[in-house]
């Protein structure tokens with residue numbers, strides 16, 4: 001398994017963004033109830049930063065993602081809906097902070113149409129939680145820097 005145990009350092013985290021890939025929609029248009037808390041939290045964090053985010057076209061599921069190391073995905077469906085997927089094994093072992101990071105990153109793609117950004121601060125940390133996981137910056141996401149990363153997430 002490719003996932004590091006601690007949220008403090010997961011520079012090798014792979015999160016794949018496949019918005020350009022068109023796939024058939026065979027899924028019911030709904031959000032897994034385990035994801036609802038995070039979807040609502042995302043909406044609230046956006047709202048508190050002046051963004052009214054429409055998430056009604058996003059399907060959220062926890063499934064087995066076959067590709068090693070990929071924890072989450074956001075696919076654009078041919079129907080126009082978006083399909084956010086969180087890897088089941090990751091879900092079962094992750095902390096709340098890790099879950100929030102991956103779900104918010106994927107919602108950055110699905111709900112905010114953001115692309116990856118691998119820019120680096122002077123101290124080597126990533127400027128954005130939209131970092132690809134393939135870049136050279138170090139991703140640290142914790143209670144201390146959460147609001148700073150969310151400010152950046154919703155500012156683009």
Ligand SMILES: [Zn+2]
Nearest residue numbers: 015016017132
């Ligand atoms: Zn991504």
